[in-house]
Amino acid sequence: MMRIRLSLAVIFAMVVLVTALFIGPEPINPLHIKGIDKEILLSIRLPRVLVSVLMGMGLGASGAVLQGVLRNPLADPYILGLSSGAALMAVVGIISGLTFWGAFTVPLLAFIGALTTGVFVGAMGWKRGGFWPDRLLLAGVGLGFLFSAILMLIMTLSSDEGLRRATLWIFGDLSMTDWAFIPYGTIFILAGLLLSLSRAKALNALILGDELSHSLGFSPRRERLILFISIGLMTSASVSLGGMVGFIGLLIPHIGRFIIGPDSRGLIPLSALGGGVLLCIADLIGRSIIAPVELPAGIITAIIGAPYFLYLLRRRDILGT
Amino acid sequence: MGHSDNTILEFREVAFSYTRGNGFIEALSFSIKTGEFIGLLGANGSGKSTILKLGSGILKASSGDVRLWGRPIHSYRHKDRAKLLSYLPQILDMNIPFTVEELVGMGLYPYDTPPELNIDQAIEMVGLGEHRTTPLKNLSGGERRRAYIAMTLLQGAGLLLLDEPLANLDIKYQIELLRLLRDLRARRDIAIVMALHDINMALQFEKIMLIRQGRILGTGTPEVILTRDSIREAFDIEVEIKRDSEGPYMMYQIIS
Numbered sequence: 001m002m003r004i005r006l007s008l009a010v011i012f013a014m015v016v017l018v019t020a021l022f023i024g025p026e027p028i029n030p031l032h033i034k035g036i037d038k039e040i041l042l043s044i045r046l047p048r049v050l051v052s053v054l055m056g057m058g059l060g061a062s063g064a065v066l067q068g069v070l071r072n073p074l075a076d077p078y079i080l081g082l083s084s085g086a087a088l089m090a091v092v093g094i095i096s097g098l099t100f101w102g103a104f105t106v107p108l109l110a111f112i113g114a115l116t117t118g119v120f121v122g123a124m125g126w127k128r129g130g131f132w133p134d135r136l137l138l139a140g141v142g143l144g145f146l147f148s149a150i151l152m153l154i155m156t157l158s159s160d161e162g163l164r165r166a167t168l169w170i171f172g173d174l175s176m177t178d179w180a181f182i183p184y185g186t187i188f189i190l191a192g193l194l195l196s197l198s199r200a201k202a203l204n205a206l207i208l209g210d211e212l213s214h215s216l217g218f219s220p221r222r223e224r225l226i227l228f229i230s231i232g233l234m235t236s237a238s239v240s241l242g243g244m245v246g247f248i249g250l251l252i253p254h255i256g257r258f259i260i261g262p263d264s265r266g267l268i269p270l271s272a273l274g275g276g277v278l279l280c281i282a283d284l285i286g287r288s289i290i291a292p293v294e295l296p297a298g299i300i301t302a303i304i305g306a307p308y309f310l311y312l313l314r315r316r317d318i319l320g321t
Numbered sequence: 322m323g324h325s326d327n328t329i330l331e332f333r334e335v336a337f338s339y340t341r342g343n344g345f346i347e348a349l350s351f352s353i354k355t356g357e358f359i360g361l362l363g364a365n366g367s368g369k370s371t372i373l374k375l376g377s378g379i380l381k382a383s384s385g386d387v388r389l390w391g392r393p394i395h396s397y398r399h400k401d402r403a404k405l406l407s408y409l410p411q412i413l414d415m416n417i418p419f420t421v422e423e424l425v426g427m428g429l430y431p432y433d434t435p436p437e438l439n440i441d442q443a444i445e446m447v448g449l450g451e452h453r454t455t456p457l458k459n460l461s462g463g464e465r466r467r468a469y470i471a472m473t474l475l476q477g478a479g480l481l482l483l484d485e486p487l488a489n490l491d492i493k494y495q496i497e498l499l500r501l502l503r504d505l506r507a508r509r510d511i512a513i514v515m516a517l518h519d520i521n522m523a524l525q526f527e528k529i530m531l532i533r534q535g536r537i538l539g540t541g542t543p544e545v546i547l548t549r550d551s552i553r554e555a556f557d558i559e560v561e562i563k564r565d566s567e568g569p570y571m572m573y574q575i576i577s
Binding site: 201 | 374377378379399400401402403404406407408409410413414417418419420423424427428430431469473476
């Protein structure tokens with residue numbers, strides 16, 4: 001049953017991705033690709049679609065893992081403060097106009113910001129040889145507030161053009177994507193995804209509590225550490241690729257649970273697929289709807305995703321209460 | 322105190338404290354052999370749960386040794402230990418998202434090739450056959466507890482450490498669970514240690530271990546161990562032990 005649903009989801013995702021390549025502000029006829037169309041397809045659309053899918057996959061999967069690790073259905077990967085760290089560094093890069101590594105500068109700064117924050121939050125949440133979920137959460141929230149405050153301070157004091165780009169980035173801006181991002185994004189997001197999938201049984205056991213995980217043959221401390229690393233890799237890489245796209249990490253896992261159930265072996269891959277598809281569609285809408293002006297993908301995900309989620313919340317018992 | 326062939330779990334001079342310098346358990350020694358079904362009886366806070374957690378390796382002794390099949394329990398890989406010993410905590414999280422079938426199936430996690438029992442059999446054994454695909458949160462407290470017990474049974478370990486598994490169960494299911502576990506022990510020669518606080522339930526056991534403040538007051542048959550004096554010491558109550566054709570039962574009288 002789980003395999004069938006996952007296979008259907010994979011097919012659906014492929015269809016969406018291919019479709020997203022050919023429609024947009026300039027529709028391309030897939031049966032008749034002209035010279036300029038080929039150029040648009042290969043150097044603009046394809047990298048952009050791939051980046052949106054990678055980002056969405058990272059956010060959806062890390063949300064599913066984090067909600068299990070923290071045993072909290074309200075957890076969002078951004079709650080760990082990683083995104084605030086990424087945003088702070090990225091905005092510093094954008095506003096000060098740093099370009100020491102070309103197009104890669106802002107993503108690199110964001111990735112460094114997210115990873116550093118992750119290590120710091122991890123250190124704060126670590127006590128007596130293991131992570132304490134509540135400590136992790138509070139450390140992330142505390143650090144997030146601090147970084148947001150510094151971010152706002154910098155933005156208040158900065159020039160208009162820098163401010164506009166920084167604002168776009170914060171809401172998820174994929175317009176700066178480049179082929180150069182793809183290998184790096186793929187490596188980190190796939191590494192995190194495979195790591196969490198390899199620990200999916202342990203994650204199910206952790207949902208039952210530490211004592212039962214122990215009885216079922218897992219070390220709760222070690223499993224939480226591995227899963228936290230996988231969340232850190234996926235979230236940091238996602239945020240650095242195109243900014244803070246909201247909604248996916250929090251709500252895609254709930255929709256996934258409704259479709260495939262709570263077993264992490266199905267939920268993690270489905271949340272990855274769902275996140276990838278949603279962000280791809282959101283970005284497609286964002287760049288087409290009032291072209292040539294582009295709307296940040298994060299705004300679109302929230303506008304189409306939140307009502308659907310609220311509908312599910314009313315219609316179905318997705319929170320388990 | 323040497324390790325004999327049928328000793329599954331052995332405590333050797335085990336000491337443990339929750340707060341540094343304030344010993345809760347000191348020099349505790351006992352062993353559990355295959356086929357034994359032991360009731361660990363004591364009042365709230367007497368140390369029953371702590372002993373079971375030490376025995377399952379969740380807590381580490383500050384000194385002394387807890388041995389599983391003659392080897393220190395922490396020398397096992399987690400997965401290997403899980404095939405030999407399973408532990409069911411007293412407090413079970415009832416608000417989990419899984420169905421009965423999904424929860425029970427987790428009992429197979431330590432295995433690459435499943436043991437003899439399958440998921441459906443385990444669910445049937447605890448009488449939840451009609452609820453296989455029901456989410457746990459839609460079951461009653463007692464049904465949920467039975468689902469967890471089915472998971473523990475499916476895990477197929479030779480030693481079950483069960484912390485108050487009878488709590489929240491109707492008397493019918495208390496009796497049925499005891500019967501089920503006895504039957505299982507007889508068929509598969511496993512050992513079971515079950516924490517209890519109900520003295521009348523303890524009378525159902527062949528062997529009990531009476532605990533007070535982390536010490537063993539006595540080990541043996543209920544007839545020998547449960548005397549007026551030992552119960553006064555363990556529970557701070559006066560009792561009268563009566564017998565009729567069905568066996569012994571307790572009459573309680575609270576002392577101030």
